[in-house]
Amino acid sequence: MAGITKTNSDLLVRSDGSADTFYTTANLGCYEINPASALTADTGGSGSAIVEGTIRQAARAINPLIFEVKSDGDVMIAICDNTQWDATSIKAAVDKALGVSNTTVTKLTTLLGLA
Secondary structure, three states: OOOOOOOOOOOOOOOOOOOOOOOOOOOOEEEEOOOOOOOOOOOOOOOOOOEHHHHHHHHHHHHEEEEEEEOOOOEEEEEEEEOOHHHHHHHHHHEEEEEEEEEEEEEEOOOHHOO
16 A cells, blocks of 8 residues: 655654744644733632632633633733734733733744743
């Protein structure tokens, strides 16, 4: 039986984190979001009303598929749909949700630095 020849495809290679070797098969992007001030967690719960923190406000603004916020609140990593979002539009949405103008957003090209 003859093998199938792959053409017009990315080579899947090992990465040392120095090159753009982040692969996606579902048009997803990984973004590092650095808000102007630390994102805050929700408070309350356990029978009392929940007071929403800025983590929820930022996440609601961009509707990521997956996100995580560093323990000090200075960094949010979000996996988003690239057909809907890019770094500029994420910055605008997060700035609007938080009422600021100096959030920075970087599209990641490797995940190795996060480990």
